[in-house]
Amino acid sequence: MADLAPAASPSVVIARASAQRGESRLWIIARNAFPFLVVALAWEVTAHLGVFPRKLFPPLEEVAAAFVRLTEAGILPHHVLDTLIRLIVGFALAAIAGVAIGFAMGRSRRAEDVLLPLVSIGAPIPGLAYAPLFLLWFGLGNFSAVLLVAFVSAFPIVFNTWTGVKAVKEIWLRSAQAMGADRQRMLRHVIMPGALPYVFTGLRLGLAQAWRILVGVEMLAAVPWGLGWMIFGAREFLNTDVMLAGVAVIGVIGLALEKLVFQKLERYTVVRWGMMA
Amino acid sequence: MSANATERARSAYRAGLTLLIAAACYEVVARSGAFPAALLPTLPKVASTLATSTLDGTLPEHAAYTMYRVLVGLALALAVGLPLGILMGRIRAVEHFCLPLASALMPIPSLAWVPVFILWFGLGNTVAILVVFYASLFPILLNAWSGVRAVNPLWLRAAGAMGADGTALFWKVIVPGASPFIITGLRQGFLRAWIAVVGAEMLAASDWGLGWLIFDAKEFLNADLMLASLAVIGCIGFLFERLVFGSIERATVMRWGMVRVAKG
Numbered sequence: 001m002a003d004l005a006p007a008a009s010p011s012v013v014i015a016r017a018s019a020q021r022g023e024s025r026l027w028i029i030a031r032n033a034f035p036f037l038v039v040a041l042a043w044e045v046t047a048h049l050g051v052f053p054r055k056l057f058p059p060l061e062e063v064a065a066a067f068v069r070l071t072e073a074g075i076l077p078h079h080v081l082d083t084l085i086r087l088i089v090g091f092a093l094a095a096i097a098g099v100a101i102g103f104a105m106g107r108s109r110r111a112e113d114v115l116l117p118l119v120s121i122g123a124p125i126p127g128l129a130y131a132p133l134f135l136l137w138f139g140l141g142n143f144s145a146v147l148l149v150a151f152v153s154a155f156p157i158v159f160n161t162w163t164g165v166k167a168v169k170e171i172w173l174r175s176a177q178a179m180g181a182d183r184q185r186m187l188r189h190v191i192m193p194g195a196l197p198y199v200f201t202g203l204r205l206g207l208a209q210a211w212r213i214l215v216g217v218e219m220l221a222a223v224p225w226g227l228g229w230m231i232f233g234a235r236e237f238l239n240t241d242v243m244l245a246g247v248a249v250i251g252v253i254g255l256a257l258e259k260l261v262f263q264k265l266e267r268y269t270v271v272r273w274g275m276m277a
Numbered sequence: 278m279s280a281n282a283t284e285r286a287r288s289a290y291r292a293g294l295t296l297l298i299a300a301a302c303y304e305v306v307a308r309s310g311a312f313p314a315a316l317l318p319t320l321p322k323v324a325s326t327l328a329t330s331t332l333d334g335t336l337p338e339h340a341a342y343t344m345y346r347v348l349v350g351l352a353l354a355l356a357v358g359l360p361l362g363i364l365m366g367r368i369r370a371v372e373h374f375c376l377p378l379a380s381a382l383m384p385i386p387s388l389a390w391v392p393v394f395i396l397w398f399g400l401g402n403t404v405a406i407l408v409v410f411y412a413s414l415f416p417i418l419l420n421a422w423s424g425v426r427a428v429n430p431l432w433l434r435a436a437g438a439m440g441a442d443g444t445a446l447f448w449k450v451i452v453p454g455a456s457p458f459i460i461t462g463l464r465q466g467f468l469r470a471w472i473a474v475v476g477a478e479m480l481a482a483s484d485w486g487l488g489w490l491i492f493d494a495k496e497f498l499n500a501d502l503m504l505a506s507l508a509v510i511g512c513i514g515f516l517f518e519r520l521v522f523g524s525i526e527r528a529t530v531m532r533w534g535m536v537r538v539a540k541g
Binding site: 031032033034035036038039052056057110112113114115116117118121124125126127128129130131132133135136137211212213215216219220227228231232234235238240243244246247250251253254255257258 | 287288291292293295296299316317373374375377378380381382384385386387388389390391392393395396397469471472475476479480487488491492494495498500503504506507510511514515518
């Protein structure tokens with residue numbers, strides 16, 4: 001696994017560097033907005049020049065209009081809601097199963113010997129490759145989609161939890177033991193906090209994985225509602241504006257998951273406990 | 278040493294036992310007839326499908342198409358992402374322009390672009406290659422960027438004091454210094470590309486490719502063919518990860534002493 005070590009995300013690094021240089025907030029916002037303005041302008045010019053058919057390359061105001069139209073009609077919120085429910089249910093299943101399996105593998109040699117071969121065989125196969133199999137076994141629709149998302153996002157969680165439990169410093173375990181900690185206390189006060197940075201990395205990777213897979217699964221599994229289905233369905237009618245609006249919403253949700261959910265969670269736990277800078 | 282060896286032998290023995298038991302369980306369920314044989318083929322049937330489709334050349338041809346798409350997409354991503362990432366790490370103006378764009382585009386899953394690309398470029402190779410490009414670009418770009426930023430400033434100053442000019446500084450200090458990150462980026466890029474190509478082949482049906490093979494097999498309830506191609510996909514991904522990236526790593530970062538060889 002290449003991406004095990006917990007690392008600060010790019011935006012955090014940049015924010016820190018900017019703060020060091022004492023730049024004003026307004027300047028930072030302007031600087032971040034500038035590239036988007038350039039790209040938007042280039043897009044507008046290309047769209048209005050008519051190099052490509054307007055139906056395939058709509059100007060941004062049409063995309064925005066499609067977004068407003070769909071939101072007002074309640075169609076877009078419904079798609080978003082269904083996608084999010086699928087994501088949350090699938091990810092919750094993966095998190096519970098993944099952390100439990102990872103802990104078992106980290107703590108017990110026997111569990112490690114039994115489970116590691118199974119997990120290592122399943123992991124290198126890309127998640128979407130399982131999709132037709134799941135569809136065949138469990139039928140089209142929600143059940144397959146959620147199950148597949150859970151199955152696929154469990155792998156990074158298992159691997160990272162397992163590594164995290166094994167990476168707890170031997171000296172912590174021994175000193176806790178010397179100070180008379182029983183098994184339960186050891187697990188609760190030493191191993192769990194010690195493994196937590198890795199578990200979080202696993203959860204974060206798992207969620208990112210789930211999100212990437214979910215969009216594809218929704219296109220394949222013929223679910224009645226969902227953002228993936230919305231953009232795939234829009235293709236039939238050459239509704240490029242709807243598709244681009246959908247892609248933008250997908251991007252915003254992805255960004256929000258990363259920023260709001262995990263950075264907050266990390267700040268309240270591992271950073272506060274001094275496990276990570 | 279010998280205790281370690283017996284330990285490892287026992288682990289291997291248990292691993293083999295687990296796999297045997299899992300296979301036996303599967304076989305019993307498949308043969309019990311609780312599920313239709315078309316949905317849950319027995320393992321010998323999967324193996325014979327694997328053998329026949331390999332021997333008549335269809336499976337290798339599908340695999341070759343998939344590999345072609347992955348490699349072209351990955352090469353494009355490398356050609357764009359690596360120079361841009363290094364420039365972002367060295368020149369602040371480039372960083373300020375590209376980083377916000379990259380952070381905004383990165384959370385969009387590559388598969389979300391498939392319908393858009395299908396409309397723009399039609400069904401076929403272009404869509405798959407572009408999706409691979411999109412999927413692998415950001416890990417390569419961001420890792421190159423953080424790798425260049427993470428080069429120890431002391432090394433730069435030391436090399437400068439010893440009279441290294443810009444070119445020497447770049448090739449002898451910055452590139453080796455950033456190489457562990459760059460290779461990590463390449464690895465992550467490949468993993469994402471491998472996921473993306475299968476999805477793109479399923480959605481942008483193009484008659485050839487392992488993803489297409491699996492998806493097409495669903496229509497005819499060929500679960501044996503699906504399981505056989507799953508095995509091939511897993512094997513190629515695994516081999517690529519181990520052999521190709523393992524040897525790249527040994528030839529560069531480990532030889533330069535940038536990372537220690539992991540023990541065990």
